[in-house]
Amino acid sequence: MNIQIIKKNDISLRLLIEDTNAAFMNTLRRIVTSEVPSMAIDDVVIIENSSTLQDDFLAHRVGLVPLKTDLDTYNLPEDCTCKSEFGCNLCRVSLALEAETEDHTITVYSSHFKSENPVVVPVSDRIPIAKLAPSQKIRLEAYARLGKGKDHARWQPVSMCAYKYLPIVIVNTKLCDLCGDCIKICPKNILTKAGDKIEIRNVLDCTLCQDCIDACKKNPKALEVSWNENSFIFEIESTGVLTPERILKGALSILEGKLKEFLDQLVVK
Amino acid sequence: MKIVILNKTKNELKVRIDGEGHTFCNVVQKALLKDKRVELAGYDIPHPLTSSPIIYLRTKERSNPVKTLRDATRDVLKDTDAFKAALKKALKEWKSTA
Ligand SMILES: [Zn+2]
Secondary structure (H helix, E strand, O other): OEEEEEEEOOOEEEEEEEOOOHHHHHHHHHHHHHOOOEEEEEEEEEEEEOOOOOHHHHHHHHHOOOEOOOOOOOOOHHHOOOOOOOOOOOOOEEEEEEEEOOOOOEEEEHHHEEEOOOOOOEOOOOOEEEEEOOOOEEEEEEEEEEEOOOOOHHHOOEEEEEEEEEEEEEEOOOOOOOOOHHHHHOOOOOEEEEOOEEEEOOHHHOOOOOHHHHHOOOOOOOEEEEEEEEEEEEEEEEOOOOOHHHHHHHHHHHHHHHHHHHHHHOOOO | OEEEEEEEOOOEEEEEEEOOOHHHHHHHHHHHHHOOOEEEEEEEOOOOOOOOOEEEEEEOOOOOHHHHHHHHHHHHHHHHHHHHHHHHHHHHHHHHHO
């Protein structure tokens, strides 16, 4: 297996993975979206709420705020040593939110949260939670914990995780008459005219839509679109709770754990 | 994860894996199909709301199905290790160029 990084920044990671198979890619994808834990608010105690939003609606909005996650310090509540329904400071973080206004309308943002742990804070300060009209007030205490995407989407650490086959686009120069229809129709602009032939600029962007083949008037077609069954472009886009490489590493160790547990239990007699 | 062996003969094996789903079974099934000793391998999730898939495996003569399933699982484990190593290398190369 060979991996090449195509793009990498704080929230997204795009990899070219060669010499693997679709089943393995799909397993990784499924673990990334539904089993890598992240932090989100789970319990909300509303002390005061005179806004126009009902308590349950407000709790739902608060729950969907992505929180920066520290996977090394915190435990999943079901694995925590405290075994307590209320949690302890190794499996729970409390955040307080207090906002009120006297004579003008305000928007309450995620920056109003005061976390007991400065590491576990909303990923952005500019997530609107509610709007308050004059003399309205919100006071609540929220408890965040680690959870998994399969239990609720708020614990999903990624906004997107997908893979596709590595595209192969071939132009047959003997058949091509340079009409340019394929260049015009390509939604990703991967084809270009260079001198007296059609060239492929960035084959990795190809979505395998095959529009260029439909546009080609030649018979047989002057283009051929196919894909490599053992090479993939795998992309992760994090919500900001964890870095994409941390999510991927987490997914790999979860898969490793599953396989080792299976081997431990399945014994030849 | 909890494994329950439902049926075992000389060349057949039926196991239920409580607490798992497509994530685990699909990758193991595909690894089994690559093995030349395997005649048939598949899995079924009897009900979509339960997480207790059943893997069914039939091997060709003289092959122990439990051993075959262990070998397939080990193959996936090898893939995981290869992925880890390749990712580590790729991240290192990225750091040195950036
Ligand atoms: Zn605890």
